[in-house]
Amino acid sequence: MSDPALSQLLDMGIPGGRARAALKRSKGDVMSAAERVFAGEFDDVPSDDEEEEAESSSKGRGEENGVILVDDSDEEMADGSDGDESDGNDFDGFEDDGEIPEDRLLSDPYAGIFFSKERVEAVVEPIEEPKYVRSFMVKGERENVRVLGRGEWMSGCPEGNEQSFLFQLYSMLAEGRLPCSGGCGHEFVRNEDDFFLLFSDFSAYTAYLKGKTRATCPLCRQITCLACGDKINADGGLTPQNNGKAPNLPVEKILLHCPNVQGVLLGVGLHMIEQAFSSGGESRSQVKNMSGKSSVRAPPEKKQKTSADRLSLTISKTSREESDDGETNLDGPAISNGGVFEGGGVVSTSSKGIGYDGSSSDDRSGQKKAEEAQIAADSKTVILLAEVQTYLPNLNRPGGARTSDHLVHPTALAHLRRRSGFVNDLLRNDSLLDMSKREGLYTSLFDWLQIVSNHEALASMLAMPQMRPVSVSPCPDDLQSHIVTYEGTSSPRELLENCVIQAQAALKGLQSVSELSKTNEIHMTEEDKRVSKAELARRERVKQEEEKSDANFQLRSFCERIIASAQAIDRSLVETKGKAFVDRMRESLPKLPDSSIAVEDHALSAQGTEATIKIYEEWAGRARFQYCDLTEPSSSDKKGYRHAYSGSIQSLEGMDMPRRSLAIAKELAILTTSLPVAWHSTIFLQVDETRVDVLKAMIIGPEGTPYENGCFIFDIFLPLDYNQRCPNVKSMTTNGGTYRLNPNLYADGKVCLSLLGTWSGPGWISGQSTLLQVLISIQSLILCEEPYTNEPGWANDAGTPASKAYSANVRRMVLVDAMANNIKRPPYPFETEIKAHFRLKAKSIKEQIEKWKKLDDGKAVSGDSFLGAPGHTGTITFDGAAQEVKRLLGQLENGESIAGTNEKAAAKLTAADLASSSTSGIKGDVVGGGSKLAKVLGLKKK
Template identity: 30%
Template sequence: MSWSFISTDHDQDAASLRLAMQLDAELNGNPQPGHQSTGTDFDADLAFAMQLDDQLNSRHHISALESPFDEDSEQDQELSNLGPDGEPSIRGGGRLGKESGKSNYHDHRRHHSSSVSTSSPRIFATFAEFATHMQSQKCAKCSSTLIQNQKDIEDLFKGWLTGQGLVESLVNCKRCSTLTCVGCGSRPLEKKLATEINVQGTKLTWCCSRGRLFVIWAILCGFDQQYCVGRQQEATKTGTGRRGNTSSGIGYGGNNYFGVGPDFIGPDYVHGPFHGGVFGYGGGLPSRYSYRPAHEQDQGKIKAQNAQSVSDNFNKMILAFLDELLPSLDRSSNFDMSPPEAVPSMLLNSKILDKAAELLRNDSLEDIAKRKELYQALLSFLRVIGTHPITASKTMYSERIVRPDTVNLLNLSFQKGVGALDQKQETTASLGDCLRNLNLQSSIMLQGAQKNEGEFRTQEGQDLLWLCRQVYDLAEFLLANTTRGSGALNKDDKENMDHGIFEIADQQIFATNQYAHNARNLRESPRGRMKRLITEITTLKTGLPPGIFVKYGTSRLDLMKMLIVGPAGTPYENGLFEFDLWCPGNYPYEAPKVTFKGTRGGSISFNPNLHLDGKVCLSLLGTWHGEPWRPAESTILQVLISIQAMILCDEPICNEPSQEGFRGSSESQSYNQNLRKLTTRYAILDWVENPPALWKDITVQHFKRNGARILQTVGQWEKACQIDSPYDHRGIFGMQMTTAYTENISDLRPKLQAALQMITGSLQSQGCVASRQSFSPTTKVNQAYGRGYGGQMPSHGGRGGFSGSNGIDGQGSRF
């Protein structure tokens, strides 16, 4: 209950008397018949009423945002103050340890002995202000500093993990072992605090709003420390350093389990509060990982799944904690209604948003469904931060600043100068954009399920659809209010919405696909095949990097046409290379079939792994030694990215195992010179002059946007070409290779310029420079993309892939 006092005139005895009587009645109940208040009690009530009137009127000038957070207890406001003589006094009269009937009102509540005065409130605008304040908090008994350095928070969080401490706002003084609420500086007189919640078997307790904010801060700091340790350990093992947004799921190179792991936590972990089916490391793999017999999995795979299981449970619990701790409009406490700005500041400087984005970028809905509990916790977390006014705009709909894995909330809170941002800050997609992409997959899956209900009647299918519905509902709810500039798609960006994959009429696919005859002969599709194909299409919708385009039949999802743009920095740069794909009747238990269409009837060879008959050598396709197609894990997306990154590479001569030693050699340079002529003639000029009808829309758009750059690149190739030293490639590759192409680039360039001018009507000369928006995406090594060459690592397979986030480059172009 609250009262509003306007008058500050303490000489108005009548008003003070009425107030004292009102307080006495409300706090102690109506006096029993025959009860007579003593003069001493009445004087005490009058004095307390005047004191309370003064305090509340001084607070009358505090802003609405500041006032609620000043009240340390969310349920009871502040239960204790310092009396006039410095001793703790209970609101309503009386002092602790003194006889007073007024203290009985508080007997059923949580008692605290306060060591702080009711001074004007301090509102924390940033995590740094709050962290500094936490480091100044003293023990209620001996006045020793409770949190002295970063290690104190690390030890506190580890104690929570191992069960050596409760998840609460109380901190044990190292000097006198007294428990003190680090939020308000009070000492508990009972075992229970003012607020206690149960999150999946783990109790979280705090006694005041600042205590609740402390628990949020400590959990985020602890999460960050373990997240960064996991990332650094992974970087040490792989030698990749900081990984980008491509490490997002099955389709991008496997499972990710950055974060907590058994090696980090130690043997005591199984006894922690998260144990017993909630966090559960040491209890064996959950049933969702038993879809493959153990004898088919090597020890490395089992260890990876075990690590991911631990990480998933850890992340699930952290997200569940934050769901209950962060301000929510579903709750009515002052902290929930008017939280401090330090809350979004903590989230923005923590790695928790990076983890959320990483999970949202998972390009496999089936993998997401297998990790349903984790993703349910994630969606609940997103709902909380996405609906509250203080967190929604900054944490959900704004681009996030990219920081190294070594910079996190923990060291930012204790180490001055860590993570100082440059003026040019690198940013990445907002959580809203990441959720939008996942929602796109979910929508396609739901639409496909309506047309193929029988494919989803299993428990696994129902789990998948349930999760898709959860994603769809949340996305529609959150993104309905997303406006331009906050990550929303522009209505005119139809190309971005297509994400490089297009549905076309079946007859268009059948007309030119190498496998049309095979597809026509397949009358029935085994159960599960169509569901898997729908899953593949949803993955391609959001997983395709720029430079790859796919068209598939309206009712024949198993028949596809693909167009891949040659990556920059390779002898294939900006050339167009067409492939046909078909998923056999036994798919996914049999790898897809792929044929290269650019051999000009078997007369042109672009690569030792693209044979004259169109055969594509890739281990995923079963046409090369190395990692095979795995039905439960491998995807069409992996196949496409492997072709782009590992076949259309910078030194393709090294694709042949016996020729790996030619890297950087004169033979490799000569081989590339010949390939540049082939690319200019057959993959660029021919496509400009006579684009296939199926690809005309993509082709025209590509050359309009990149025409100037193409001429610039071809001009550079012309200068570097060594016309007088042709190299006979038949000596290396035998009948696979044709003779060196004799037409010079100097002869091709004028023809190309004239043809491009017919399309653009604006190209000036070889040296003209187009805007950055018209350039093809810059090259980056796809360390987590390419698969399929066995022993040939990406370093031998060359370059591939492009910059950008979630398949769209920074300028909104797929070219």
């Protein structure tokens, strides 16, 4: 391994020979060595090995860290990189396509550098003791102010010559003398506390900096910029009228004088933003520093978890926050065992049973306090973002662009690239509902993105994978330094696409309001026609003002702003990176499918469990939310629906309420990207393409439960007074109304949860509860490891013989109905998803069946698992049901049609046979029923 101190100097652009000599002279002190080199102390040292060092460093970094510096003459490297990118649809890297004009290429400061989400980089950074300077008056109070040290100023994953520019600017402004621009011989003394102070707020810093950047010479009265050394021109300099005093100009006009000040302002400002987010809770996880001196923030995972933590459904102690593993938690507080969301904690069980617990009221004081704290923190962040945003390079600046807007200082670029993690933190929010509630903060974010995307030197950063610190370890060769490891994460543009998907879904949900208003337009009377144009214009203005205060209009405008931000970024990327680059990027972005997604045959040949899991989760992630046509052909004018609530749906045809449409729009936005996807359990949702209040869900039974890998269908309808009232949910996996799979899932389809109003206790909270919470309550609370304990009074009976017998019967029912029946007669519209699920999991399910066999008690399936309870009892045993499922899985694995021997046998049954099958555990011709079919399956006779 190369000397980390030497590597750091090489990253600053210092030739190898001079770097070694400087390190030797300074006894290994990196910063001291760099100061000596830039001061010219080693200019006489030969640099014959410079090219060799650069080549070695570039090669090492390319192989170990995933960073490739593309040279025009190195065609082989460029071709190889392009070839790697073209394999598959993943867009892990960021690189030019080589087809954009040279002037555009030059406008991109990072042109020719390949960035990758798979990149891992270890960087040696110095450990600095915090330094404070004397008290300053800040808003009438005295305050000790911390100095932004050189090491902290230069921290981050370096690229190109960034370190050299950062080091030079800091050294120039923090030390040394500056001659008067008037040439009188006077010298100004500069110190680090003139420019690099971290005040409690940014406005105090800019006010302080305003007084420090312009110094008046005591000899000639010439005003000099201490940042660049130039004379101050007539706009703000010495004139006969001001008697040698600088005029009282706005702070931003003074501080936009030169690129040097801009670099300092953005460096300090972005540090303040970074601190605000890390301390304010936006960045939820901290990486423990092994050296014990400092800590850095860890990035979320690049994708959702590949496993589901059973029953530890922690929906975060603070609502709508992102968990440490990168998985976005639900809106609202945690789920109680009654399906009701409380102020925090983990799902627990109660002696009253799942879905039965709860008091008449619910204490939400903790949640309200958290919301108030969030509002206060957001208000401060909005102010900070707006203040720092003023100094972003802005070609459309009010009053005209300044020199620093055109000639962006390299340190400004470096800080924007390294310290824009807050953009990803905010865009990683998977809840449009939360974003719309925090509209002020997100409006500030989109204003920021608009300025960045409109500047040709900055726009490309929005498509770059961000390097985020993940760990810190001691440096073995230097106790005054530590090694920070950075990993690549998603680019802001990639994360923004999830917000775009939600915004598009919300707009689709709002369409019903506009369509309804068009159909209910009032025709103008003769009196209306005689109204003057002025009066009509006045009415139109009043109408527009009323619309602006309308919640639907506000959400629509917010969604349109999200989509417009993404479009603006893409337009700028086309100009700076080329159309081919943008097309490739768009192809890799998440998107909603136009139709059901099948698994390609070649994907099924993947060897190994890990490869299969990856394929399954990628497929499920694309297929989890889709639109479909749930209507069914009808001879009458009235539409029919393939849905349990068809009658209710028809009764609301042509009716709507604005508040309902707003609630549905927000729900759809959440559901598009927040439905859980994992190998162990996934939730699929299909929404009618014209009636977004009509939905169907399919929940895959979670691992480790008697429901594992079964497909459970639920019909959902959002009533007219939704979200004031809970949704209507009915279980459709009941084997034709004969199976009660859980104390909370009845044979008639009733789903028992206080959240759904089907049991007393705290229930649906208007404006707070969501359909997503209902679905996850069913997935994690009802489809649980020991369903017997869901019954009131039996929560403490876990592990008892009665509980084991109940679970054994549930497993038999799952094999019969949630597996075999669904494979042979997949319910609309989940035919493709059911087929793909069982094809990909065939091997795993076969192994699962063998484990279940050891737990079976040898009894036949019973329609109600409560022993002795009146219900449907059949003749099908575990072995018979398992044999049928294995046969069907084998056909799916071989790509065969499901119309096999058993279906043919079922088709030959007489009416008498079918009648006799009414006493079996499997209805009709789906899997079994009757003695003939029982014989085919090898089942026991009564």
